Amino acid sequence: MATLLRRLAGLRCSSGPWNGVILRETHSRTSAPVPRGGSPLLLAGDGRPLTACCRAHSRGQHTQAAGPVEVDVKRLEGEDKGIVEVLLCRHKKKNALGYVFVSQMKNLVSTLSCDSAALVVVFRSLVPGVFCAGADLKERAGMNHAESDLFVHGLRSLMTQIASLPMPTIAALDGVALGGGLELAMACDLRTAAYTAQMGLIETTRGLLPGAGGTQRLPRTVGIALAKELIFTGRRVGGQTALEIGLVNRAVEQNQSGDAAYAEALSLAREILPQAPIAVRLAKEAVNRGIEVDISAAMAIERLCYARVISTRDRQEGMAAFLEKRPPRYTGE
Structure with missing residues (x-):
């Protein structure tokens, strides 16, 4: 003791x-540059200053960089100041967890971990109908055993980084969250979901088992017996069922713009924001x-x-x- x-x-x-x-x-392998005044400068997923990233999003545009931006950040202003959004935007691959995506996410989470201005972090997808489709199987198919093991270790490390963020985190599930996508959501403190969302740890249907924290976080979330059933069968559940079993905190009807879970996550973040x-x-x-x-x-x-x-x-x-x-x-x- x-x-x-x-x-x-x-x-x-x-x-x-x-x-x-x-x-x-x-322990982070990356660090943000420190400007005059002592506060760390937050970076977007591709290394751009966070302020520039946010200006681009406030204009409703996507800023092009030297490489693809698959994970980005947006700071809310006005009455929502203190809410930071992590934006999943790997459109062509449905936010699949590939090398670039994971690297950019690690960089962003690392910079957020010591950001005192970030009071609540919301993880949301900009890809319609998808939160995160899980592993990038095409990338994984090209890896040998050692490379695959190393990559999954990196995924596990990323989820631990997210779970270790000091401020409350909320995942907004407006669409599919499968395998590593659900593991990412479970690394967050809270989850909101649309009724139409589909989520599950489907690794056993691919000859695998959850390797980025799913075998440990799901039992702690829904209980051991139910977690075993869901993992053994690879079953998917919708938003309503997820609410009933305690996998998500709130579930709502999907709206016409397809972002009902995000709106609910924002509402939840606004409840946290005024607190000490x-x-x-x-x-x-x-x-x-x-x-x-x-x-x-x-x-x-x-x-x-x-x-x-x-x-x-x-x-x-x-x-x-x-x-x-x-x-x-x-x-x-």
């Missing part, structure tokens, strides 16, 4: 107003770490996370707002 407490106490975010927040241990950012991040940390250990150790984790909140200005603001009967104005400090 003493070792666990020392380890947790040592895991702190080292930059900006999030100093003192306990985070998962993640440090408290929300530490609550996520307490849940994620606590679920993996026995109840005694979990209580110790909660105590450590709670202790980090006490000295924050946001906690003082929350108490003052309550006493003064006004909405709190949190700053993330």
